Amino acid sequence: MFGKIGNEIINDLKAIIGDNNVITEKERLEDYSHDETTTPEIRKYPAVVVKPVSAQQVSKIVELANERKLPVSTRGAGTGLCGGCVPVYDEIVLSLENMNRIIEIDRENMMATVEAGVPLMEFYEAVEKEGFFFPPHPGEESAFIGGAAATNAGGARAVKHGVFRNFIRGLEVVLADGSIITVGGKFIKNSTGYSLLNLMIGSEGTLGVITKVIIGLVPPPDVAYTLIVPFINLHKAIRVVPEIIKSGIMPLAVEFIEQDVITLSENYLDKKWPGRNAGAYLMLIVDGMSDEVDRLSERLAEICMAHEAVDVLVADNKQKQKDIMDIRSRIYEALKPGLMEVIDICVPRSEVAVFVDKIHEISEKYGMWLPTFGHAADGNIHTHIMKVGMKDDRLDDKEYEGLEEKAEKIKEALYSYSREVGGVISGEHGIGTVKKPYLSMSLDERQVELMKSIKKAFDPNNILNPGKIFDL
Ligand SMILES: Cc1cc2nc3c(=O)[nH]c(=O)nc-3n(C[C@H](O)[C@H](O)[C@H](O)COP(=O)(O)OP(=O)(O)OC[C@H]3O[C@@H](n4cnc5c(N)ncnc54)[C@H](O)[C@@H]3O)c2cc1C
Structure with missing residues (x-):
């Protein structure tokens, strides 16, 4: 059903983006044959990897693929956990790694505009340097902004502020026919027709290639504390969480973890977790103005102790907080x-x-x-x-x-x-x-049918990430 990617196509791709940005050597293709999923069956080498440097180059590649009916898997940093960027067929893998410019941090509108291949860790640093804060924090900071937008990534800090979707204000997207559109923009409200912006977020590369992202920022908190709360078992730990939220306190993060994996991660990193020998822990992060954070932490401790917590341990300096976060993030x-x-x-x-x-x-x-x-x-x-x-x-x-x-x-x-x-x-x-x-x-038949109709409207030849989410 798809066309074949032979020498003629490789030469056409080289003509679009130059020889150096086209990879065909087997040993270099290995890096693009998997993501972070551990399931070995999903591994597959691409027929070719292309590394465009601009939306115009992406557009020409996709236009060629559409004309010749060639499948294209879009790849961010490859940190995904469901095989989304790994080819299913003999495919072109389109890597965004060379599109990694932070174009602008707009102080007046508190928004950043970045290319899709910017790694999260570089984004956090740049935003912090300008005196802003970007709350969503998926556990793997080498992921790209475009990949995080395409999966609607979440992470530990979603409780208070939400996930990527809540911060993405606009996207530049290359569609399956090669056209380039911008959906959304530097504004907060938008009731102008269907939200193509929200359709693109979380579409896992099946509806278009995201090339640019406009992201909302917030002012940074004065201070953040991490509270480690041991319980005798996980059930008791989790039972407290609705009580915390009902109290009106909205922590930045509320994580639950059992002792066995804490021990494993401690050994792996040679670092020490603050509590010992509990069945399970809640890890709470509270942020805000300094006097407010003291008061909220005390109130949180009272709620936890009233609901069978064994103790409440507070990490109030950055090094301790970093060690705790490392143990949690690297489980x-x-x-x-x-x-x-x-x-x-x-x-x-x-x-x-x-x-x-x-x-x-x-x-x-x-x-x-x-x-x-x-x-x-x-x-x-x-x-x-x-x-x-x-x-x-x-x-x-x-x-x-x-x-x-x-x-x-x-x-x-x-x-x-x-x-x-x-x-x-x-x-x-x-x-x-x-x-x-x-x-x-998870979804009833009618919903999946509607999703397939949307896919067909955006990508009639099914060239973008075919075989992902569902089969057509
Ligand atoms: C240790 C670890 C911890 C993690 N923790 C979290 C977590 O806390 N929360 C969370 O949400 N995820 C987490 N993840 C999963 C992963 O990091 C996220 O899904 C991340 O957003 C993927 O970004 P990526 O750039 O690596 O995308 P990839 O893995 O390269 O691709 C993911 C999907 O997005 C598509 N895609 C990528 N870039 C684009 C683009 N520019 N345009 C269109 N489609 C595109 C791909 O085709 C694929 O379908 C974790 C992964 C690891 C390994």
């Missing part, structure tokens, strides 16, 4: 060698405690370790289906028996339970190829 890295797949379910906040009990029940039933942590106040639960267990605080080197079959049953049980309690199968990572078989467990 994934510590688990990765024994990881089969990470699940990204999102349920109503009120259901998280019961959901976590269900995960423990499933873990026992199948005799598999399913370390679970995540964003408690957002209802976003990351369950890790492990190939191995833990022994002496390290990953065990023995794989579970009947792994594939058990993993499949675990996923089905979790996905169907998420639907029962009014949740979805992905809160922030997206669908890509890895969760594609389970989409119908």
Whole structure:
């Protein structure tokens, strides 16, 4: 159904962007054959990788692909966790890595305009230097702004301010026929027709290639404290979260973590977590004006102690806070060698405690370790289906028996339970190829049909990220 990418096409691509920005050598293609998903079956080498430097070059590449019916997978930093940027067919992989300019930080409008290939870590630094703050913080700072927009990334700091969607004001997008459009702009309100802006955000590269992003900024907080609150078990920890939110305090982050993965990450990083030997912890970050943060932290401590917290430990200096954040953020890295797949379910906040009990029940039933942590106040639960267990605080080197079959049953049980309690199968990572078989467990047929009609309207030849989210 697709055209073949042979020498003639490679030469046409070189004519558009120059020889140096076209990769065909096998050893250099390896880097583009995967993302951070651990599922080995999704690996596939691109036929060719192209690295344009401007929206005009992207436009010419996509126009050529559309004319010749060639599939194109758009790639950001490749930190995704569902195979979204990895080709399914013999494809052109369009990498945004050379489009990495911070074009402007507009102080009056408190908005930044950046190219899609700017890494998050560079963006945070540039924004901070100009005296602003950008709250959304997905756990992997090497991700690109364009990739984060295309997956509507979230992260730990979504509780108070929301996810990427809440900050994206405008996008420049190259459509499947090569036309370049700008949706949204440097304004806050917009009731001018359908929101193509919101349709593009989270569309995982299936509707267009994002080349530029306009992002809203906020003033930085004076101060932030991190509170570590130990509980005897995870259920008790999570039960407190609705009480915190009902009290009117909106922390920047509310994370839940069990002791076993804290120990693993401590060992991995050779760093120490503030609490010891609790069953589970809440990690709360409170920010704002300095006197306000003292008062809010005290109130939070009172609420937690009134709901069976064992203690409340406060990290009020940047180094301690950084160590805590490192241990939390790098649990994934510590688990990765024994990881089969990470699940990204999102349920109503009120259901998280019961959901976590269900995960423990499933873990026992199948005799598999399913370390679970995540964003408690957002209802976003990351369950890790492990190939191995833990022994002496390290990953065990023995794989579970009947792994594939058990993993499949675990996923089905979790996905169907998420639907029962009014949740979805992905809160922030997206669908890509890895969760594609389970989409119908989350959305009804009519919704998927509508999505397919939208895809066909934007991309009639199905050249952009074909085989992602759903099959046409
Ligand atoms: C350790 C770790 C922690 C993580 N923590 C979080 C977290 O807390 N929250 C969270 O939301 N995610 C998290 N992620 C997932 C990942 O970092 C995010 O999904 C990130 O936004 C992906 O950005 P990327 O540039 O790497 O995109 P890629 O992986 O390259 O691509 C992701 C998807 O976006 C599409 N895409 C990329 N760029 C563009 C573009 N310019 N135009 C159109 N489509 C495009 C791709 O085709 C693909 O479908 C984590 C990943 C890791 C490895």
